Amino acid sequence: MKYWKGIEELESTPEFMSTAFAEFLPVKESHESKDATSAPRRDFLKLMGFGVAAATLASCEAPVHKAIPYLNKPEEVDPTISNFYASTYFTGSDYNAVLVKARDGRPIKLEGNPESPITRGGLSARAQAAVLDLYDSARLQHFAIKGQRTETAEVDRQIRAKLAATTGKIVIVSPTIISPSTKKAIAVFAARYGTTEHVMYDAHSASGLLQANNGVLPGYDFSRANVIVSLGADFLGTWLSPVEFAKQYVKNRKVSNDKRTMSRHFQFEASMSLTGSNADVREAIKPSEMGAVAVALYNAVVGGGNTPTFSNPRVAPQIAKAAAELKANRGASLVVAGSNDPAVQALVAALNQSLGNVGTTLDLTTPSYVRQGDDARMAALVKDMNAGTIGAVIFYNANPVYNHPLAAEVKSGIAKVPLTISFNDRLDETGSLCQYATPDNHWLESWNDFEPKRGFLSLSQPAITPIFATRQAQESLLRWAGNNETYYNFLRNNWRGVVSGPFDAAWDKAVHDGVALGTALPAAPAMLTPAMSVGDAVSRISSAPKPAANMVEVSFYEKVGIPTSGTGSNNPFLQELPDPISKATWGNYLAVSRSMAVANKWEQGDVIKISAPNVAPIELPVLVQPGQAAGTVSIALGYGRTMSGKAGDGVGANAAPLLMVANGGVMYTTVVTLEKTSAKSPIAQTQTHHTIMDRHEVVQENTLAKYKENPREVTEHEKVYTPDGMEKPNKVSLWQDYQYNNHHWGMAIDLNSCIGCGSCVLGCQTENNIAVVGKQQVINRREMHWMRIDRYYSSDHHENEFETNGKISTYAAMEDPSDNPQVIFQPMMCQQCNHAPCETVCPVLATTHSSEGLNQMTYNRCVGTRYCANNCPYKVRRFNWFSYYSNEKFETVNSHMFTDLGRMVLNPDVTVRARGVMEKCSFCIQRIQLGKLEAKKQKRRPKDGEIVSACAQSCPTDAIVFGDMRDPTTRLSQLLRREDGERAFHSLESINVQPNVTYLTKIRNSASEMFGPEEEA
Template identity: 50%
Template sequence: MDSNKKYWKGLEELNRTPEFVEKNKNEFAEPIPIEEVLSGSGLSAKTPRRDFLKALGFGVGAVTLAACQKVPVHKSIPYLIKPEEVTPGVANYYSSSYEGQAILVKTREGRPIKVEGNPNDLFSKGGLSAQAQASVLDLYDVNRLQNPKIKGVEAGWEETDAFVLKELAAVAASGKGIRLVTSTVHSPSTLAVIAEFIAKYPTTKHINYDAVSYTGIIQANQNSFGKAVLPHYNFDKADVIVSFGADFLGTWISGEEFTRQYVSNRNSKSLAAKKMSRHIQFETGMSLTGTNADARITTKPSEMGAALINLYNAIAGTTLPGSKATGSKKVDTAIMLAAKELVAAKGKALVVSGSNDVATQVLVNAINSLLGSYGTTIDLDNPSKQYAGNDATFVEFVNELNRGDVGAVLFLNVNPAYDYYKGAEFTAALKKARLSVSFADHADETALLSTVIAPNHHYLESWGDANAVEGYYTVVQPTINPVYSTRQAEHSLLVWMENPIKDYYTYVRKTWDSGLLAKGGLTGQKGWETLLQTGMVIAAPVAASTYTFSLDLAGVAQKILTQSKAVTADGDKFELSLYVSQAIGDGKRANNPWLQELPDPVSKVTWDNFAAMSISDMKKLKLEEGDVIKIDANGYSVELPVLAQPGQTQGTLSVALGYGRTNAGPVGNNVGKNAYPFFSLSNGTFQTAAVASFKSAGYKSPLAQTQTHHSYEGRSVIREATFVEYKKNPATGSGNEHGRKDYNAESLWDNHDRPVYDWVMAIDLNACTGCGACVVACNAENNIPVVGKEEVARRREMHWIRIDRYYAYNDHGDAEEAVSKEKEIEKLDNFDNVSVVHQPMLCQHCDHAPCETVCPVLATVHSSEGLNHMAYNRCVGTRYCANNCPFKVRRFNWFNYWNDARFDNYLQGEHTQLVLNPDVVTRFRGVMEKCSMCIQRIQAGKLKAKIEKRPLKDGEIKMACQQTCSANAIVFGNRNDPNSEVSKALASERTYYVLEELNVQPGIGYQTKIRNIVETEAQA
């Protein structure tokens, strides 16, 4: 380990820019005048204490009373006849499914308030993504369509059905085609409905269209092995992983599943067995997966093809026609090293590519075949069904519309008016169809163009099923009656085909009774009830076969090189790389404020997309962060602020998809810019790289980033070591190499007694990937408000847990010296070669908590169970505790966010109040708040054990952040139990405590980050 390694959160901290220094002189958020406070704009950090307390309620009673009068009085109504399944104050849990992943839905008094992963789920064993966690909020979105519409006018369902039936009959009589355009459908019941609809209207074709496409992989498997499938990858069986731009820990295919698999070879259990996988990442922009790699090589999009060809040559011991060096010595050297490692791990190796180019994926198949990956790390016999879109089929559909061959189109869970790369062409073509029907639950861009909008249920109001992977079936069941007058899309199709079964629940039962129940050894009503309780059926998997690759690769290599040439920038042009945002995804959920305010895992930007550029390029072009540039590529242009991104490949720009919606709703409208039109079509698939030119737009657009809102003033909080060092001494890097220091030997504080429970937490930095799912889970569990872009920019975000991202300078030189000598631009190349560590940071629940010492009203106190409590009704908002907290994890509530009309766009109206957890108080303006260690869950667990007259079991209580983590990076429990998982974790040689030299005795221990770095890299 390099003891002199320097970590920094962002360039402003590394360079100690004047703005950064000035902001961090002031402990709190940007001050604003007291007159603005009284007008409702906020509170000044520099207001004198006497006026400050007045502003918090000591002397402004009239203002408070006026605010209270605006809140309507709601009378409570007791149960006269209590529903059998509802007990006030007691949660019910229902099994369901989110995009094929088994989940549990928590309801209170009949309303869903929280989504959790099902512990038996095939994908993540109880983990859940940020998007899945946030999905419950969409249920209460007042911007959802509340009734069907015909030509923009609200109508009843009977009127809508009559109109559609008449139009479909007319189209059928004319002989024109009917097209049902959906995102990938893997529901057995939905597919059966579609098949019956096609039988009723024989000119119908079903078209799968995914905004983010995997057609290249599917078609490549058809060409290579005669199987048009998306493989089921097994990262847990791979000792060496080489990825070419595939963000498999983030947004590529099945991020939660791959995270669980990946971490299983890198976490505490694996390290204890002296085993750790090796991960090499070639990529253009810094991705979530790239931040976790052992070795990351910056690679232009135009270099990816040649790099893959050279990798094949090195493994096969041959030379494909047209082979050449990539043009980057660093890439070429890394390819040779990667080839040796892959060959050494034959049978336990895996190569993946994020490209959607068929030829590229064919070559990847050839490489994996040479490595013996099929049947081990790649399974083609139990394939994934998560994506089945066909790009060429959709393009032909648009051509059919243009020719006037299509009379009716039905859209389900797709929005091509927004995310098709030629949106204007699609919009014009759609007008030529006699009938267009959208099942959208919002009036999105495509729905507004449609003749009829037949709004679909939210999935928590629906019946259904899913088959996301061969042999894995999950059930979808409603957890609440429909909030609005919506109707399930499958129900509408049954009505419009005049099927005798018009109740979709009955149809789903029929599907399962006809064979799916038997796959799980179930039958009849009892089997159905068992299914609803367990939520899934897992059939025995087919034995995965090996596959031999036999295609001639000469033509394949030529196609790859031709594609590479098409995206090679010359002169002053840049190569543009498009990627999927971890929070917003493809843009369907852009109206969800929890996701908009979730900081990007790498950039920590919220409420925006941007153009990421290397630091050296920005210096050469004299650009500053936040400067807006106009980007032109593929006949399309947008203006975006530029972001200085360490690790960005020089000569490239990276832009996130999923932003720039115009009809998402008040939260998502006009947030960022739409990057889908930068796509191009090549060899039948959509391509995500292009040659771009840009120029300054002449103005700034500051980005709302969260990373450098607080500073540790240069103190070291990250501990890191290499796998080689760890095997020699497991304590290496943790500071425990010569035994653990006893900082408690001399102390100014008295120790607290914790006779029964001592609640503590352990966080494994080697398991945490930085995805941010825990942030959204905490939002949902603890009623944490959304504040919007302007407030985030003022450093007023309210998240109780944050994921700090630290860069480290990999060249073992002095980073500050490199950037201080601006004339030596070449030294800035060092910022291409940075490593990243993610660290979850929340209230540390210190035994010697400095916040408790300075609180004048005892609003923050220590419990007999080792927790730092907050009594909100005592807090007068002095913020002394935040000042004295070395971890900067306390949040000041500047507004009554949940009740203030100014935040309605973010909280989406009064219906959103229904998502609040009644076990957690909503905080009012003027108080401090922070992580409570989910005290409500602790109390509920203790109460359950007491009622059942038994001791509390280890692992019975899980924190919201812990429960959603697919990587199992967080462990919570009782330190007084020496056999508890958390006690064992904290006893590890890798465990250290952040800022332990301050002797505040944190209750959260971290385990050292270990990287599997080979000797040649360590010396680089």
């Protein structure tokens, strides 16, 4: 098995090889002056000539902070003690029940709420980073009329007068709203102004899915599915409710002595997605072929045919195999599709109905409400605005001038509406065109309720007083409707009758827990037109025009970090989060297959002009992406903002105008022409900075069949034999082993459970005050993340056999290993080695070993020699080349934390490291010390689960287990005992650094397992 990180390593390109073994070699920068910190290592002696003392003093300067006495302390606030408040994160995309960690009245960290029956303590990467948005100085800080600051009372007076005089229709435009009380507030407003209409649209639309299910978004349960077939649905990354689905999905992917079965997962998609990278069988198809795949699958399952009517000889056997698996697991299977085409969704709905999945893996009685947007109604509104029939429009956290494919028509329509109001939190592309700006509070400053699925409620409560002179949008609607009640009272009164028992006690419990069972909504009628029949769906797919063979199809997708709506684009945490697949940061790109790049003589970073009919072209750099379907390209939406803030403006290009609108719905695919320009734009990728030098023991995987046969042979360990053939130990070392008498902290990571979502990366960043460095510094290989998710491609391709109509057919995998490689993810952080190579080379004892097994950093000793980083085999140490939070060079990328307001997000329990200092993962030592102190107060040892690292707490799939290995009762100790000799291994075990991080070998479904005797019968 050959593992490789990217095309450059696979091909050993000169550019890659020139830097693979030179960790600190500077990259030529186009806009930076050369300074001492960018000097190559061999120039270190030149610095010695200048004077070590001078260089050391300059590198260790720290900012001076003034202390202010806390004379009037609020009763519930204790200095140095964190308070936690249950709340809810939902900004129109993914839903997360959260706990808000606040210090001295300021939120500094979000964690998953384990009380939630939906997200169950998991948290998405976006939710992890959302706390930073609270301190965004680009937020609008006051009410305004035509951009000029105006008193709130005067704005209210003018708006009420104009609303009363409006003769046309009044429309409130928003993304999906899942708050029952917000909808009731809109209803109160509509009762006062009878011509009011509420139009919801989603930048990442599921309108076609709603139409196919009579206006109901089904509830899905992947944990009850033995077989999953996904037609382009990235349900682990961005589709509908990824945290909820990831929890369910991994439940059937974990294996152990007690559970030696796994669900089987087929994925058909155009570009490599997070979900596709975790599939057992993944086939790359063109977007125009998705409908045909759905028809072939339906014919093979429902029509009774064994041979799918699909011409592609590589894909057809996989469809037949998926159909056989589905039929053998009726009632325990699930078919999902990410397409917004109602015809495709109608076939998927018919498939699930025929397979008996409704009521087991798919539930229509407890529908999801996280996507309610109606593409047809939004398109009709745009037409009405331009026709002059709309009297007033209120944009409620909606930005269609940026993220809707009819953006040009929306912009022209706004100019024709007599009264335009924006609730948006900034003067963005849409809000800047409105007459009145009445900015909404940040959700961490607000009361609200949510019902993401019928029967499951949650609340949000303010964790901080509004920082700016803003007001909740719901309260603004009530004021303009003549209702002076506070939204808190309005919300509380709306919950009477929702919770059972004495109301005050029930309400207090709901606020404390953050979640409750019950519904605050009436039975929802069908919102959209009924589903089309199967015959109509097949006819529509068959008659759809097919792109010419020489045309390039583009697939538009949503990244795990930046949402399609673009709402997170000014968050530097999200911009610098490496994409799980491409490992790219700070912008989007044109993802192409290697065959297309070779045929067109494109190199990575070449800028391509992308043109489509009737819209202005955009330009993006090329990124060669393994797994991209031949003849297709992919572009991420959510980039190219112009009015989001310093960090987000001008990052990437906006591809939303290229989207195609057909039959009233938004289609996330179209046909484009590509033309190479003379420009180049380097892509800031992580992980590809160094090579693993063909070491196969970094990460390990095996098949389920071998695990069942002998679990002790699925993991390879280096073995040494004596001349007579006896195995002997290979742990010879010059080190004196440590004796851990009290605690020995460690971690286990199950590679079967890790899906590569990156939530742990941002959990670590927000917890530990890790700096954002910007695109150029990432290109310079200077990113600061303490932990990363290494993504490895494997290219051990064999011929695969599948049974079709009783005959064995064979097709050979393509010769190019980049066409459709397998993917494996490995979280990598400081391994806290017992025989740490970094400790032996530090000349000033800045890095030492603790009595509890931790590799410690003493920052004020470090003089920045970087010997430790050079000696680290895992490349997990980070050097502070600059003072990122105070250097004007980084004001743009750190626009949030460059101000005193932004620094409020910093965790006071963790030192902000200065320039010239080395840093790395500490296993969240501040959490360990706090847990030990609390236990000491009660005169006992810490209990398992009381001390959890930020990465383990963030993980939505429970892939990371943290604990004390000296305590035999901890989950970690029990896991290591159970997996010892089976799946447990240490990365780079042969170098004998003895890490305290243990990995569990990834187990995959083998071809024989995917089509076993039960299916043949």
